[in-house]
Amino acid sequence: xxxxxxADSGSTxxxxxxxxxxxxxxxxxxxxxxxxxxxxxVEQVLKESIVPKLKDKWPAQVYFYGTGCSNPGNxxxxxxxxxxxxKKADVFVDHDLMGAARALxxxxxxxxxxxxxxxxxxxxxGKKIVKNSPGLGYVLGDEGSGAYLGKxxxxxxxxxxxxxxxxxxxxxxxxxxAAEILDAVYKKPLPNRYLAAFTxxxxxxxxxxxxxxxxxxxxxDFFFHHLYxxxxxxxxxxxxxxxxxxxxxxxxxxxxQAYELQLGxxxxxxxxxxxxxxxxx
Numbered sequence: 001x002x003x004x005x006x007a008d009s010g011s012t013x014x015x016x017x018x019x020x021x022x023x024x025x026x027x028x029x030x031x032x033x034x035x036x037x038x039x040x041x042v043e044q045v046l047k048e049s050i051v052p053k054l055k056d057k058w059p060a061q062v063y064f065y066g067t068g069c070s071n072p073g074n075x076x077x078x079x080x081x082x083x084x085x086x087k088k089a090d091v092f093v094d095h096d097l098m099g100a101a102r103a104l105x106x107x108x109x110x111x112x113x114x115x116x117x118x119x120x121x122x123x124x125x126g127k128k129i130v131k132n133s134p135g136l137g138y139v140l141g142d143e144g145s146g147a148y149l150g151k152x153x154x155x156x157x158x159x160x161x162x163x164x165x166x167x168x169x170x171x172x173x174x175x176x177x178a179a180e181i182l183d184a185v186y187k188k189p190l191p192n193r194y195l196a197a198f199t200x201x202x203x204x205x206x207x208x209x210x211x212x213x214x215x216x217x218x219x220x221d222f223f224f225h226h227l228y229x230x231x232x233x234x235x236x237x238x239x240x241x242x243x244x245x246x247x248x249x250x251x252x253x254x255x256x257q258a259y260e261l262q263l264g265x266x267x268x269x270x271x272x273x274x275x276x277x278x279x280x281x
Contacts, residue, residue, distance in 0.1 A: 143218065156214070219248070241268070
């Protein structure tokens with residue numbers, strides 16, 4: 001069996017796995033969203049972070065699942081960059097949602113959702129994505145995502161909505177001024193990652209009613225704007241992947257029970273499922 005390289009890339013980080021027979025090697029790099037990095041930057045990451053760790057075992061096939069890769073122009077950017085480094089490999093580039101669907105559903109029908117730095121969802125019929133709720137990005141959409149929840153945390157802080165206890169906890173953890181926050185969001189690169197980092201404040205302060213409200217409201221927005229739009233949501237399991245989904249899976253479980261929806265798998269990242277999928281198919 002020829003070596004296969006699989007990549008699962010979000011906005012913040014990318015996980016790579018080289019499969020060589022029964023051997024597996026995992027490599028982590030920065031996220032390679034074509035909305036935020038150029039083709040040359042992708043090549044640079046591959047040459048500096050991937051190639052040295054492969055040693056002499058070069059892949060015959062590369063499967064890249066990445067955020068932003070539903071756009072044909074973005075697919076071309078990634079494919080050309082990967083092909084420039086792995087010249088002899090067959091390169092397949094698809095959206096991270098397809099990666100999530102294959103990892104979560106295998107060849108079964110289901111609803112596949114991503115709740116990480118960003119958010120997305122689809123109805124997968126076991127072979128292809130049949131329906132996909134529009135992904136509007138962190139400014140207009142990304143309901144339930146790290147960027148969405150983190151933005152709420154920042155709003156509560158800047159509007160002085162948090163009670164004195166949470167305000168003290170926020171100041172102790174971040175020691176940041178309003179001007180610094182606004183500068184990072186409006187002037188510096190990758191504001192979505194910056195906002196998503198504040199989700200940690202939610203995870204560390206569970207149990208406080210304001211914290212629970214932010215989490216529940218964010219997930220409610222995701223359910224209402226996305227899951228409710230699929231007729232299949234009422235009859236098929238709803239699976240989740242992503243750091244945010246995994247961190248707050250108890251909330252997802254409670255909400256699915258309340259709305260009489262069938263909760264499927266909740267996994268932190270899709271790689272384990274993708275490895276299984278490509279080994280079987």
